[in-house]
Amino acid sequence: xxxxxxxxxxxxxxxxxxxxxxxxxAGAAWHLWDYYMREPWTRDARLRADIxxxxxxxxxxxxxxxxxxxxxxKKGEVLFRIDxxxxxxxxxxxxxxxxxxxxALRQSQRDLARYxxxxxxxxxxxxxxxxxxxxxxxxxxxRQKAEADLSLARLDLERSVVRxxxxxxxxxxxxxxxxYVSAGKAVTALVDEDTFYVAGYFEETKLQRIEPGAPxxxxxxxxxxxxxxxxxxxxxxxxDRERSDAAGLLPDVEPTFNWVRLAQRVPVRISxxxxxxxxxxxxxxxxTVTVLPISSAAHHS
Numbered sequence: 001x002x003x004x005x006x007x008x009x010x011x012x013x014x015x016x017x018x019x020x021x022x023x024x025x026a027g028a029a030w031h032l033w034d035y036y037m038r039e040p041w042t043r044d045a046r047l048r049a050d051i052x053x054x055x056x057x058x059x060x061x062x063x064x065x066x067x068x069x070x071x072x073x074k075k076g077e078v079l080f081r082i083d084x085x086x087x088x089x090x091x092x093x094x095x096x097x098x099x100x101x102x103x104a105l106r107q108s109q110r111d112l113a114r115y116x117x118x119x120x121x122x123x124x125x126x127x128x129x130x131x132x133x134x135x136x137x138x139x140x141x142x143r144q145k146a147e148a149d150l151s152l153a154r155l156d157l158e159r160s161v162v163r164x165x166x167x168x169x170x171x172x173x174x175x176x177x178x179x180y181v182s183a184g185k186a187v188t189a190l191v192d193e194d195t196f197y198v199a200g201y202f203e204e205t206k207l208q209r210i211e212p213g214a215p216x217x218x219x220x221x222x223x224x225x226x227x228x229x230x231x232x233x234x235x236x237x238x239x240d241r242e243r244s245d246a247a248g249l250l251p252d253v254e255p256t257f258n259w260v261r262l263a264q265r266v267p268v269r270i271s272x273x274x275x276x277x278x279x280x281x282x283x284x285x286x287x288t289v290t291v292l293p294i295s296s297a298a299h300h301s
Contacts, residue, residue: 059181071169
């Protein structure tokens with residue numbers, strides 16, 4: 001009897017160890033599956049910022065360049081000047097034209113006053129007085145046009161000095177004195193330093209665990225310092241690559257025979273918080289982001 005019990009307990013111990021190993025393995029497998037398939041993290045994230053295509057509002061030769069490539073600039077700082085002398089002369093010409101039109105207006109007003117006195121004594125005809133009134137109206141319209149031309153010339157002169165519209169970094173800048181620039185054609189890109197954010201592309205299976213306001217851990221590739229952020233918003237739509245419009249305005253859907261459906265990636269906008277000074281923010285850098293439960297926001301604030 002004792003020998004049988006001993007063998008029973010020995011076999012039971014082996015089965016118990018095997019069962020525990022199976023349970024641990026199953027738990028580890030479940031944890032790994034949950035982590036990779038449902039936990040809100042992704043290595044597919046990019047550091048982004050608003051890019052201003054800096055274009056002059058007037059055309060002409062560049063006479064002065066005050067910044068270089070990759071320069072940090074402040075809002076309102078002068079970047080370059082365009083043919084200031086020509087636009088200064090245009091203002092002087094507009095002033096002269098305005099003075100001439102004002103003189104013509106004063107003369108027509110004096111003529112009208114004389115005709116009005118003569119009309120009272122019936123010395124001039126009613127037609128002559130109407131012609132004088134028309135001349136005053138035309139002279140007034142010409143004066144108003146000359147005022148508008150002067151304002152436009154002053155605006156062109158002001159905009160011949162190109163200033164930075166934002167705090168940012170000048171990128172891909174090669175403008176030099178003597179270059180000709182055209183109105184409306186961008187000459188460089190300006191990265192807005194105040195708009196850096198992270199765009200994380202999460203699989204749709206992970207969206208149910210992502211909430212606006214949730215804290216985020218951010219690891220930039222090549223940087224050992226971890227950044228923090230906060231979920232701002234989740235995109236409301238992505239392009240359907242399987243569908244296009246046919247000639248008859250009906251949807252043209254590509255036939256697929258895949259047995260495995262790949263989860264779509266949805267952009268999530270993440271704002272940055274308290275970025276250390278020694279972290280080099282470059283639009284386009286790769287990042288890994290992990291969204292934490294929103295209940296931990298107070299702990300990370």
